[in-house]
Amino acid sequence: MFEVLRNETLAPQVHRMVVRAPRVAKARQPGQFVIVRLEEGAERIPLTIADADPVAGTITLIIQAVGLSTQRIVAVQAGGFIRDVAGPLGKATEIHNVGKVVCVGGGVGTAVLFPLAAAAARAGNEVTTIIGGRSAPYVILRDELAQFSKEVLVTTEDGSLGVKGFVTAVLEQILNDPARKPAEVFAVGPVGMMAAIVKLTRAANVKTVVSLNPIMVDGTGMCGGCRVTVGGKIQFACVDGPEFDGLAVDFKELSDRQATYKDHECKLTGK
Ligand code: NAD
Ligand code: FES
Numbered sequence: 001m002f003e004v005l006r007n008e009t010l011a012p013q014v015h016r017m018v019v020r021a022p023r024v025a026k027a028r029q030p031g032q033f034v035i036v037r038l039e040e041g042a043e044r045i046p047l048t049i050a051d052a053d054p055v056a057g058t059i060t061l062i063i064q065a066v067g068l069s070t071q072r073i074v075a076v077q078a079g080g081f082i083r084d085v086a087g088p089l090g091k092a093t094e095i096h097n098v099g100k101v102v103c104v105g106g107g108v109g110t111a112v113l114f115p116l117a118a119a120a121a122r123a124g125n126e127v128t129t130i131i132g133g134r135s136a137p138y139v140i141l142r143d144e145l146a147q148f149s150k151e152v153l154v155t156t157e158d159g160s161l162g163v164k165g166f167v168t169a170v171l172e173q174i175l176n177d178p179a180r181k182p183a184e185v186f187a188v189g190p191v192g193m194m195a196a197i198v199k200l201t202r203a204a205n206v207k208t209v210v211s212l213n214p215i216m217v218d219g220t221g222m223c224g225g226c227r228v229t230v231g232g233k234i235q236f237a238c239v240d241g242p243e244f245d246g247l248a249v250d251f252k253e254l255s256d257r258q259a260t261y262k263d264h265e266c267k268l269t270g271k
Contacts, residue, residue: 001081001082001083002019002020002021002081002082002083002084002085003019003020003079003080003081004017004018004019004076004077004078004079004080004081004082005018005019005020005058005078006018006078007074007076007077007078010062010140010141011108011133011137011138011139011140012137012138013064013065013066013074014062014063014064014065014108014111014138014140015062015063015065015074016050016060016061016062017060017061017062017063017073017074017076018058018059018060019058019059019060019061019082019085020057020058021034021057021058021059021085022054022057022058024049024052024059024085024087024088025052025053025054025056025057025058025059026054026057027088028049028052028059028087028088029088029092029093030092030093030095030115030116030118030119031048031090031091031092031093031115031116031119031211031242031243032048032049032087032088032089032090032091032092033046033047033048033049033087033088033089033090033242034046034047034049034059034061034085034086034087034088034089035047035084035085035086035087035089035216035219036061036073036082036084036085036086037082037083037084037086038069038072038073038076038082038083039083040083042069042072042083043068043069044216044217044218044219045063045069045070045073046089046213046216046219046238047061047062047063048061048062048111048112048115048211048242049061049087049088049115050062050111050112050114050115051114051115059085062108062111062140064107064108086219087219089219089220089238089239090237090238090239090241090242091239091240091241091242091243093115093116093119093209093243094209094243095116095119095120095122095123095125096123097123097124097125098125098183098184098207099125099126099182099183100125100126100128100180100181100182100183101120101125101126101127101128101182101183101184101185101186102127102128102129102130102171102174102182102184102185102186103116103117103120103127103128103129103130103145103149103185103186103187104129104130104131104167104171104185104186104187104188104189104193104197105117105129105130105131105132105141105145105167105187105188105189106131106132106133106167106187106188106189106190106193106194107132107133107134107138107140107189107190108140109188109189109190109193109211110131110139110140110141110145110188110189111140111141112188112211112213113129113131113186113187113188113189113211114141114144114145116186116188116209116211116243117129117145117148117149117186118148120186121148121149122148126150127148127149127150128149128150128151128153128174128180128182129145129149129151129152129153130152130153130154130155130167130170130171130174131145131152131153131154131155131167132154132155132156132157132162132166132167132189133155133156133157133161134156134157134158135156135157135158135160135161136156136160136161138156139154139156139161139162142154153170155167155169155170166193166196167189167193167197168193168196168197168200171185171197171200172200175200175201175204175206176204181204181206182206183206183207184206184207184208184209185197185201185206185207185208185209185246186208186209186210186211187208187209187210187211187246188210188211191251191254191255191258192255194210194212194246194249194251195251195255197210197246198210198246198247198249198251201246201247202247207245207247208245208246208247209243209244209245209246210243210244210246210249211241211242211243212228212237212241212242212243212244212249212254213237213242214226214227214228214237214254214257214258215257215258216237216238218238219238220238220239221236221238221239221240224236226238226241227257228241228244228249228250228253228254228257229249229250229253230244230245230248230249230250231245231248232248
């Protein structure tokens with residue numbers, strides 16, 4: 001059993017939970033994730049390890065309560081317990097000092113971006129971060145990212161904070177400015193956002209790393225649930241990823257597979 005030490009609301013339906021998991025906290029590297037099961041027989045939910053404190057023996061998980069299982073997980077208050085936290089799983093982020101890096105986070109994907117951006121900064125890169133949300137309350141981790149980013153540029157779709165529009169508009173400006181053009185882009189967010197970013201970076205000839213979150217079941221490469229096509233080859237996000245060369249990802253297939261259980265989930269949650 002894994003004790004929940006803190007549970008706070010970061011944005012509407014998005015919670016930051018600090019969980020006691022000493023072994024995971026010690027072994028984890030940026031980019032890796034855990035699979036959480038609230039109780040025996042419950043659905044297995046993959047969650048990126050947003051942060052970890054190996055001394056305190058804790059990990060931080062940022063969870064968007066979109067379905068029945070995630071709604072039940074975020075309902076566990078401090079002092080409560082989670083049955084299983086399996087991990088760390090997946091490959092660690094490959095970080096090199098390439099000079100200028102732009103990190104783009106869309107909505108709750110910013111939680112997944114955070115450890116990647118932090119690792120890029122630790123490796124000596126100059127990190128510019130772009131984060132976006134529907135409106136101001138949906139923009140998360142701005143202050144935390146500012147601690148190591150040269151600048152944090154914010155977009156909202158309704159203009160309630162930062163630049164009005166999508167993150168891609170700001171990225172496009174940076175890619176078109178020779179003084180700011182990065183050697184590499186990291187992008188994490190909705191599939192549509194990552195596909196739109198790759199369209200821009202392909203035209204600008206900039207290496208792009210995306211973190212994918214297809215449907216996962218076992219997290220061990222056995223079930224095939226997280227299958228994605230990258231560079232024409234089948235890959236399993238749980239063991240070969242979750243990060244991939246964005247320019248090679250088949251986003252159309254990923255988007256179709258993501259929608260597989262949408263109707264079923266809507267029936268369960270009544271939304
Ligand atoms: P959202 O739909 O509110 O979008 C957040 C921001 O992303 C937007 O404000 C915009 O700036 C950008 N964006 C979205 N679609 C875009 C497009 N087509 N073109 C350009 N920019 C676009 O996001 P949300 O509701 O907070 O996040 C939910 C989504 O994020 C889910 O689809 C979920 O699967 C995904 N997600 C992905 C990861 C990952 O590891 N890739 C992790 C967590 C969540
Ligand atoms: Fe089963 Fe990846 S989750 S193969």
